[in-house]
Amino acid sequence: MEQVAVIGAGSWGTALAMVLANNQHNVNVWSHREDQVNEINHHHTNSKYLPDVKLPSNLVANADIQEAVENAKAILLVVPTKAIREVCRKLRPFINTNQTLIHASKGIEPETHKRISEMIEDELGEGVHDQLVVLSGPSHAEEVALKQPTTVTVSSYHLKSAEIAQDLFMNEHFRVYTNEDVVGVEIGGALKNIIALGAGISDGLGYGDNAKAALITRGLAEIARLGTQLNANPLTFAGLTGVGDLIVTCTSQHSRNWRAGNMLGRGYVLQDVLDQMGMVVEGVRTTKAAYQLSQKLNIPMPITEGLYELLFDEKDPKHVVDDLMNRGKTKELEDLSSFL
Known part of the structure; x- marks a missing residue:
């Protein structure tokens, strides 16, 4: 039994906190919202993010970040x-070298083009390098909270840190693999949200399974193309944090990115979509970052480019699809050379 702090009380943070609590760890969840803290502590619910789910009694909430991470x-x-x-700056005075730092966020920062672990090191210092672990994979919070079978990956530059995370989370409902490819795990987890936006748009336009299968497959090629340029292991993209996460995010209505894309495909404007979602849609911000990075590195990413034009230049969704379908001829196997 260990003391674990969870920083962030959204749907994914709460679901992962439940896994830890179900493994008999003492879990302290930090939220900046007093009303959310009170609801978790007094009613054992987090109704905005996981309605109709009862939280374990050994999961408590705290609005004081120092108290949340203490011990x-x-x-x-x-x-x-x-x-x-911003959150890392709040954490910095209270962490120590004996703690394992796990993140389960998925995205790339626009302008700097940094991955999450790089952002964390910027704020907490290079001394945390070996303490850092990435948790990623095909996992909807709603299903994890209901103890439906789920499999994820943890990755770290220091295998022992990954194994600590694996031991904390693994149980009969939540299987955890280790993977030493931090770059590939983070890139796969971030970029699949872009393709999920596209899958939602395709469905919103009324296109069928053929179009979505093509989008997912060609999207995977784009992810691998950029990832391998950043020194990721190409085999990672054939695993849980690549094709696995891509499938679940592109095909389920649980996915915020799919739902946002679906609304865009049905004619909603971006700001209205974001307002109605009421939660962060990571794929929007990641599209900007990935597009900028692909331009900087001169890597062709036509799906990402088309979505960038749709999101930020207000290009009509159907015109984006038409442009993708009318691109010049190429050879599929040459274009999938990232996997070889």
């Missing part, structure tokens, strides 16, 4: 990409 063996960071730096 914690591990700290799990589950906040939106745009909040990573």
